[in-house]
Amino acid sequence: MTKHLLEVDGLKKHFPIKKGLFGKTVGAVKAVNDVSFYVKEGETLGIVGESGCGKSTTGRSLVRLLEPTEGKVSFDGQDITKFSANDMRKVRRNIQMVFQDPYASLNPRHTIEKILAEPLIVHGMKDAKKRKEKIYEFLEIVGLNAFHAKRYPHQFSGGQRQRIGIARALMTNPKLIIADEPVSALDVSIQAQVLNLMQDLQKEFNLTYIFIAHDLGVVRHISDRIAVMYLGKIVEITDSNELHQNPMHPYTQALLSAVPIPDPHHDENEVVLEGDMPSPANPPTGCAFHTRCPFKMDVCTKAVPELKEQKPGHFAACHLYNGTNSNDI
Amino acid sequence: MEDKKVMLEVNDLQTTFFTDSGDIPAVDHVSFHVHDGEVLGIVGESGCGKSVTSLSIMGLVPNPPGKVVGGDIHFEDKNLLDLSEREMRKVRGNDIAMIFQEPMTSLNPLFTIGHQMMEAVLIHHKKKGKQYAKDRCIEMLELVELPRAKDLMDEYPHQLSGGMRQRVMIAMALICDPKVLIADEPTTALDVTTQSQILKLIKELNDRLNTALLLITHDLGVVAKTCERVIVMYSGQVIEEAPVDKLFDSPKHPYTQGLIQSVPDVRKKQDRLYSIEGNVPLPGSIHKGCRFADRCKFAFDRCFNENPEFYQTSDVQKARCFLYDKEGAVEHDKALTRS
Numbered sequence: 004m005t006k007h008l009l010e011v012d013g014l015k016k017h018f019p020i021k022k023g024l025f026g027k028t029v030g031a032v033k034a035v036n037d038v039s040f041y042v043k044e045g046e047t048l049g050i051v052g053e054s055g056c057g058k059s060t061t062g063r064s065l066v067r068l069l070e071p072t073e074g075k076v077s078f079d080g081q082d083i084t085k086f087s088a089n090d091m092r093k094v095r096r097n098i099q100m101v102f103q104d105p106y107a108s109l110n111p112r113h114t115i116e117k118i119l120a121e122p123l124i125v126h127g128m129k130d131a132k133k134r135k136e137k138i139y140e141f142l143e144i145v146g147l148n149a150f151h152a153k154r155y156p157h158q159f160s161g162g163q164r165q166r167i168g169i170a171r172a173l174m175t176n177p178k179l180i181i182a183d184e185p186v187s188a189l190d191v192s193i194q195a196q197v198l199n200l201m202q203d204l205q206k207e208f209n210l211t212y213i214f215i216a217h218d219l220g221v222v223r224h225i226s227d228r229i230a231v232m233y234l235g236k237i238v239e240i241t242d243s244n245e246l247h248q249n250p251m252h253p254y255t256q257a258l259l260s261a262v263p264i265p266d267p268h269h270d271e272n273e274v275v276l277e278g279d280m281p282s283p284a285n286p287p288t289g290c291a292f293h294t295r296c297p298f299k300m301d302v303c304t305k306a307v308p309e310l311k312e313q314k315p316g317h318f319a320a321c322h323l324y325n326g327t328n329s330n331d332i
Numbered sequence: 333m334e335d336k337k338v339m340l341e342v343n344d345l346q347t348t349f350f351t352d353s354g355d356i357p358a359v360d361h362v363s364f365h366v367h368d369g370e371v372l373g374i375v376g377e378s379g380c381g382k383s384v385t386s387l388s389i390m391g392l393v394p395n396p397p398g399k400v401v402g403g404d405i406h407f408e409d410k411n412l413l414d415l416s417e418r419e420m421r422k423v424r425g426n427d428i429a430m431i432f433q434e435p436m437t438s439l440n441p442l443f444t445i446g447h448q449m450m451e452a453v454l455i456h457h458k459k460k461g462k463q464y465a466k467d468r469c470i471e472m473l474e475l476v477e478l479p480r481a482k483d484l485m486d487e488y489p490h491q492l493s494g495g496m497r498q499r500v501m502i503a504m505a506l507i508c509d510p511k512v513l514i515a516d517e518p519t520t521a522l523d524v525t526t527q528s529q530i531l532k533l534i535k536e537l538n539d540r541l542n543t544a545l546l547l548i549t550h551d552l553g554v555v556a557k558t559c560e561r562v563i564v565m566y567s568g569q570v571i572e573e574a575p576v577d578k579l580f581d582s583p584k585h586p587y588t589q590g591l592i593q594s595v596p597d598v599r600k601k602q603d604r605l606y607s608i609e610g611n612v613p614l615p616g617s618i619h620k621g622c623r624f625a626d627r628c629k630f631a632f633d634r635c636f637n638e639n640p641e642f643y644q645t646s647d648v649q650k651a652r653c654f655l656y657d658k659e660g661a662v663e664h665d666k667a668l669t670r671s
Contacts, residue, residue, distance in 0.1 A: 053523035160611045190377035195594035195607035224596035261528035263553025267576045276525045279493040
């Protein structure tokens, strides 16, 4: 069995809601509410969900760009939630992030060379000549050229900027890359190029990815396993093919059926959900999905369903599968 | 289909932006038409001119720097480009209405939903009075399946979710019974589950009210689900036109073929995605020959020198590509064998 590179146990991130003159805390937005999962070395774990489900907050809490409220994150066997800022910096060398907006995540006043040199300087590569060599090497690897190093971010197209973002993440030879919506700002034809590049790099450098996105087609394409989030919780997590062929949670079923298929002959059998996602500041009691669930039962409004292994390797948090062994609804 | 009335016809439309760094022909000789009750999709990637086309129809191209420099837009018996601003105002929102992408920014945060919706009715039907306007608004909010229509009239945009705001926008656009509705990326800012609700609604309303719908989108999934006929734009030009099933079953233009293949399919896992080489051209980066030539795997000499015509490839389908020029048949056979 391959080892678990990252293990997350009971991760919570609550943002306090403050009100009044003295900033009294009157509540909390439970952006991530008790999330546990693991990532195996060399695999890609996709995290999908709609806006506000907590997928990005999860990604940021893992590297402590946002300080988790509760829970444990172990990377390579070490609990990194208790690390000092200094130790954390050393860990971040192995965990890098790629962000959504290639326009906003590159400093417009720095040349590409400077942008790419920064992680090397931070992590102690003092020799300027070596740095330069490495920068040129990685520019080639992500499909750009050495002469691009002297240019500024605005001289690149969106797809090229995302390549630079990826090159920057690779500079420190990380083991894990957390990519937060890396292709959602790109055009379809460019999106395919960047996805292919990420797959090639994964093979070449033996990378592990956490791929956060809202587009199920993209996530399916790149992921080995997929976690589906709804209102701060993981509602289902399993192998990518299994999730698509045999989704268990009613939310996953609805989400999958809502994706418009680029084929006019596609036989539509859509579950259209009613209403909107409730506010994470005031989540419904019991199962958070019960307000929109077509299979709602009495128990759903009262008890929070646990994420249980319903079949080998297939976890779902739904009362429909608790106590009974039937897999069909 | 031919017996249907043509509602809107765009002929040879050219819209150019005059900037300090040169003239940018954002819309370059674009022609198409929409029938009564039809859903026509306009697809393309960023900068292809799809939004500027819709703004040109509405007479909303920011001037300066933009200007419609040629062509005509026929609606009923008028050429919209000949109308004065005053006359155009009667058409806009009344005969031709538009839904924008950002439901957050296209509603005024300072006024109630009711106030904003009634404004449209009162401008176009002043004589009928306020009570009529109010009743009409509530009727429309119910039509778009919003709960508590009466209470919503007194609420502000920030109190609604993204999906509800987009429903309000649709209600507002349909309030004067427009004959043509232009929807510019109406679901792009929404989540998938909300998107499917809104698309279902748009489709139902189109069936029921028989409004001609121009749906502008970059999402081929949305096109397959909603449209009847599609035009594909690339770098300011229409490069393919086809009924929706033909477009997906046998796309003719190499760009359309590549675009369809680059979309990851949720139904099956592919090892590797097909990808089109190169970048989406910046608006204004116009060179000789076919705009797509430097990214095209079938390109041959002629593609780099001449601009292809819009060739008829079957009785319902057209493509702007030399592969379909009967006289150039020899050359493209060579090109095909090479690739």
